[in-house]
Amino acid sequence: MPLLAGFATSLSLIVAIGAQNAFVLRQGLRREHVLPVVLTCALSDALLISGGIAGLGALLTSSPAALSIAKYGGAAFLFAYAVVAARRAFHPESMSPADHAPAALRSVVLTCLGFTYLNPHVYLDTVVLLGSLANQRGTDGRWLYGLGAVAASFGWFFALGYLARKLGPVFARPRAWQFLDGTIALIMATLATWMVVPS
Template sequence: MTSAFLPGLVTGLALIVAIGAQNAFVLRQGIRREHLGVVVGICIVSDIFLIGLGTAGIGFLIDRVPWLLNIFRWAGVVYLLVFAVTSFRSALKPQAMDVSGDDAGSLRRVVLATLAFTWLNPHAYLDAVLILGNLANQHGEQRWIFAGGAFAGSVIWFTALGAGARALSHVLNTPLTWRIVDALVGVVMVFIAIQLALMPAV
């Protein structure tokens, strides 16, 4: 009864490991040591919820009301571009980032940003609900075992990404490094915003 677990794990990791806005944000927060546990937790719970919806067969709703994805798409484009501008402005500042955690940013702001990067991205629905959900249902009675593997992939990836970034935070706390990190995050956000804007209407 465990034969579907490994395919679920591998497929989940294959879809989630790709560089995206959510991963870039987790990496940034890990290096900043800014509410990292909350960020990782939100990403994991959101993934599990979306994969669970797809496994339960809710994916057909997206097929029936595709205009919802278009709303999420344009909201995501706007948010990504705004965040990119913020990252580029930070990249212009010469000082090193204080990663001690004493002056960490607002928890509310970080929570809202994490939710936005997760829930305003239509790829999250396509990957987690439609693709993983459909693949899970192809395993029949073992669909929840497949989903369990995908759940585990999400837990492993986000935990490893956040922990790895946190472990490197002191080494990376230099003015040049932070300029590069913020600039790269801004570039990733712009690139993904363009991808979303050019997606065919559904």
């Protein structure tokens, strides 16, 4: 069934921990602008998946320059965020909820958009791969496949953002934030390196 196939394929692509998921997890733990963050991620996926089904994937694969711009821009963005996370890891006391002022909504959403649209793998997964798989389902099945993929995205990001709150007692200690931010810095730096180093 196209709907279930789209759901399963999309879920398998987005569950792996990456820059975007790490950011959503952190916002969920902070209980800071969670709804705008998860909506930004899920609606962006819906837009990209729809674009892939409509034929944007073929356009992207025929334009290596566009993917190169996304690759190097995304790598620079991830390196910069890795530095920010590393600095937080060295000063975990600043992550105490009592001492840390909430980030501005605009700043959080812009950062979320950066993790979404400056990552070339997002385009390869959603626009190219999911778009291609959906179009193999024919005229009648491709949008059902896309609907399943979008449903998986919404379900995942809302679960990640809101269920992270259950870990709140663990992250009441600065040391836990230090571990999380150190891990995020490592993930961001690794992903950025993979983007620019030829395989």
